Amino acid sequence: MPRVSRFILVLGDQLDLKSAALEDFDAEHDAIWMAEVAEESTKVWSAKTRIAMFITAMRHFREILRERGWRVIYHEMGIHPTFTEALQADLDELKPQKLLMVQAGEWAVQREIERVAEERQVALEVREDRHFLCTRAEFAKHAEGRKQMRMEFFYREMRQRTGVLMEQGKPVGGQWNFDHDNRESFGKQGPGLRMPPRQFKPDVITQGVIEMVNGHFAKHPGVLEEFDWPVTAEEARLALRDFIEHRLAEFGCYQDAMWTNEPWLYHSRLSAAMNLKLLDPREVLAAAEEAWRAGKAPLAAVEGFIRQILGWREYVRGIYWHLMPGYVERNAMQAHEALPDFYWTGETDMRCLRDALTQTLRLGYAHHIQRLMVTGLFALLFGVDPRRVHEWYLAVYVDAVEWVELPNTLGMSQYGDGGVMASKPYVASGKYIQRMSNYCTGCRFDPAQSTGPKACPFTTLYWDYLLQHEPKLRQNQRMSMQLRNLVRLDEKQRAAIQMQAKQLREAYSKAV
Ligand SMILES: Cc1cc2nc3c(=O)[nH]c(=O)nc-3n(C[C@H](O)[C@H](O)[C@H](O)COP(=O)(O)OP(=O)(O)OC[C@H]3O[C@@H](n4cnc5c(N)ncnc54)[C@H](O)[C@@H]3O)c2cc1C
Ligand code: SF4
CATH class of the missing domain: 1.10.579.10 (DNA Cyclobutane Dipyrimidine Photolyase, subunit A, domain 3)
Known part of the structure; x- marks a missing residue:
């Protein structure tokens, strides 16, 4: 294999062409490095749907990178059981001078990569994850000196900082939060007839992944017959458009409502696409705000939706990095029962x-x-x-x-x-x-x-x-x-x- 000067590590939830790790990619000397490993699906006993989602999105991303003529070192399932073994083997063989990545979404994964780099004595550069609107340092500053870190105050800061749903420094509609308008149930008649969310039927790549998951992970929970998630950036954008057009206007009032055999109701189904970084939250926020400005959805619904992404999503990420690694050990109510x-x-x-x-x-x-x-x-x-x-x-x-x-x-x-x-x-x-x-x-x-x-x-x-x-x-x-x-x-x-x-x-x- 030709020599490589840098491995650009792309993890399964970093499928972002605008990623800081790819911005100075040198097609002549660099290689993108990706690996599917069973360990990711067994360290918690992952459902088939989750495994398939990550792997098919990774394989689609690999194809897009290769179409650009970029070199991708990609290990499909079954070659190496663990991420560490896969990385160590390639570091030993190809001896890159540097590893470059965007910060991982999991504390232990980040630590493990740092450990391997140190052990193999290869430089590691970790860049900011620009997908998020609030950096870890900004969140730490927000948290400084606070006994309690309530989402609402963080959210208001984010509105001010980004200008989302703001006019002349004030929240549009004169209030930050329309939650009191957003607690309806359906009543006896139920949710009624609605346009079902746009489906994304498995293409050849996804069909291959489904077959692989059903073989390799046969004993894992879940089924794949109905798998129809958006698995590329293009599909994620179509899913966003479908939500804005057909469900956003009712999102607010029925946000907390439930109904038998109605999994989607007025929800967006965009979390997986965003978390895998197929979809930029800025695009989602802009589309929702634009729908309100164009009179297509009421402010209470749009604010409710925006709060989930600009507020909750950014806030929980801040909490995670602020309080890990000890956070996972907490058990304030001393609960010790097994999960039924x-x-x-x-x-x-x-x-x-x-x-x-x-x-x-x-x-x-x-x-x-x-x-x-x-x-x-x-x-x-x-x-x-x-x-x-x-x-x-x-x-x-x-x-x-x-x-x-x-x-x-x-x-x-x-x-x-x-x-x-x-x-x-x-x-x-x-x-x-x-x-x-x-x-x-x-x-x-x-x-x-x-x-x-x-x-x-x-x-x-x-x-x-x-x-x-x-x-x-x-x-x-x-x-x-x-x-x-x-x-x-x-x-x-x-x-x-x-x-x-x-x-x-x-x-x-x-x-x-
Ligand atoms: C116990 C528990 C576990 C959860 N685990 C996850 C998880 O693993 N991954 C995940 O993305 N969300 C998780 N959530 C938050 C939320 O339930 C999901 O984001 C949401 O149900 C995804 O469906 P949707 O895309 O249709 O969301 P919608 O209802 O359409 O909401 C829009 C978007 O807002 C964001 N959002 C909404 N609520 C939250 C929240 N509380 N925290 C962070 N972002 C939020 C999501 O990106 C979501 O796509 C969890 C919530 C609970 C209570
Ligand atoms: S178990 Fe659930 S569905 Fe049954 S009565 Fe209680 S709350 Fe209602």
Whole structure:
């Protein structure tokens, strides 16, 4: 093989032609280096959809680079089991003078590359990930001296800094946040007929990947029959256009609503494309703002959508890098239960969980409220160790990359960080699910009951959670309303709830 002066490392979630690592690519002397390794799919037991998403997007990106006449050293699945082995072998053979990369999306991956470079004595240059609108240094400055890092203040700073939805230094519409307009459910009639989201049928490359994943990872959860994600930058742009035209206007009001067998509703399906860097968040923000300025979508919907990307997405990345590596170890509520097995099969008698879990395993997708207030809520109330919950979320979603998944799971959903991300635990009884969905209709449980044969497990575990953590929760002003209702329970009722919760834990721990 001809000599190479630099390896430009491109990881599976760095498929960005505008990446800082590619900006001074020297086609004569440099080579882009990419590897598919089984380790990435087994360190958490990844679902087939997630594996296929990453690999087909990587292979499509490789083709685009090669069409430019750029040299790409690319290891397909099965050649090297681990990233480290693949890199070490090529460093030994080709002896580049330098490794160049954009900062990885996972703390441990970044450290490992640094370790290998040091061990093989090759220079490593790590460049800023320009995909994001807030750098790590800017976030650290924002966090400096703050006891609490609430998203809302960060978001306002980001609006001011970027000028998104701003006019003469003020938020358009006179307020920063239209969240109070955004909490509707569908009512009895349901979501009605809507244009389904644009699908991207597997091309030859994706078909090859599907075959490979079904062979190599046959025992992993999930199925690939319905795989239709955008896997190139071009497709991601079409998906964005489809969302802006057909779903953005309703995004806000139905953001928190759920409905049986309706996975997409008014959501954008853009997270995987953005996280793999096929789609620039600036383009997404601009398209949404433009839709409002053109009168195609109301401000409440557009602001709600923009807040997710300019606010939450940038904020969770900031939190991740600010608090890693210790963050993943946190377990503020001392939760130690195992994750019930039905998370990997969807086989449960709870209708809400069955819908969210089977959909997750089928499509590699669940929308935010399904993740937070169904699968996440149950794990929280059940008392599952947040690390186990984190491993599940990292494994099953097509958009799962640690910088975004971990703070959302451990922090927002499980309150494992004791209040860094969320001002209080997101706990609710089955009545919340009843209000926001049609799941409870036809479920064998009743969300209004906390004890007895028809008691909804969410409701039983909700009261049990409050009882169990009462002393700690009392210190949190924002929990006072929820705790006030506890006072109404007499000793007998408390004991009955605690007994039923114990039995539930035993039953669901055994259930397959
Ligand atoms: C327990 C849990 C785990 C999660 N794991 C992930 C994950 O691994 N990867 C991931 O991208 N998102 C994750 N989220 C956030 C959110 O659920 C997904 O981004 C969203 O459901 C993706 O679907 P969508 O593209 O249709 O989003 P939409 O509802 O259309 O929202 C638009 C975009 O906003 C961004 N966004 C929305 N909410 C968040 C958030 N809380 N944090 C960061 N970005 C957000 C996403 O980029 C998303 O594409 C998680 C949330 C929870 C509660
Ligand atoms: S009754 Fe309880 S378990 Fe059944 S769908 Fe409603 S919330 Fe879920």
